Amino acid sequence: MSGPLLALAGIGKAYGGGRRWWPPGQRAAATRVVADVDLDIRAGDAVGLVGESGSGKTTLARIAAGLLPPTEGRLHWCGQALHRLSPAERAAYRRGVQYVFQNPQTALNPRRRLAAILDDTLRGLTTLDRDGRRARLREMAAQCGVDRALLGRFAHQLSGGQAQRVAIVRALLGAPRLVILDEPVSALDVSLQAQILALLADLRRRHGLAYLFISHDLAVVERLCETIAVMREGRIIEQGARGDVLGQPQHDYTRRLLAAVPRMAPVG
Ligand SMILES: Nc1ncnc2c1ncn2[C@@H]1O[C@H](COP(=O)(O)OP(=O)(O)OP(=O)(O)O)[C@@H](O)[C@H]1O
């Protein structure tokens, strides 16, 4: 396939704007938190999405993952508009796009052991039998540096870094093509951040994954992503190759984001 894996075309999201209770017949003003976003993610691409808090990154990420419907525009999966997908193709999209949240502790059910949570995910995403699921879980846990003994624990018994590794295991169980990572290292200290970024670079190479990697921190995105999109007030104001966006930023806003970060070497 030569076209993008996932394409966002003219995507917008507005909240509010419904009919008001009073005065009757009037509409409240809608707030557009995402507007006119065009973004292509190709197979194997790592796209970094940066922008200050409230710029619309999470909203856009949730739309890309199919977790939130846009109010404008269209998503295309493997060249086909989402609403045109057959049930089998829709299932492939669901399996093919996975999401990793900023805070893994809250994303994992606190009342269940990790092995049970991950087995549920496998049952939902694959047709593997019990042994097959066990083997798959063992393999992905090993690849993500998760000790098997940890899988018998509850989420609150893990450190932040361990919990994020488990969340990454869960995202990879169904062999996705695209993983959307929403501030996956922001809650971790700097040395753990580096470990998780190295893991993500390794997993990407191993599985040919595409990433949409969200951060307010340009230094983190710079390390992992060859393509960078800069978001401000719901719009992507600048996107392109890492070297171009960081080397010759076209907007003051990007220059300000850049000025705020220490320089680091790319890992991926
Ligand atoms: N359900 C909602 N209803 C109304 N407004 C919302 C809703 N969800 C988000 N917003 C608003 O949309 C804007 C963008 O929020 P979003 O969470 O996408 O930003 P972000 O770039 O991810 O920020 P952060 O870096 O803090 O995570 C914010 O102004 C937020 O208040």
Ligand SMILES: [Mg+2]
């Ligand atoms: Mg966010």
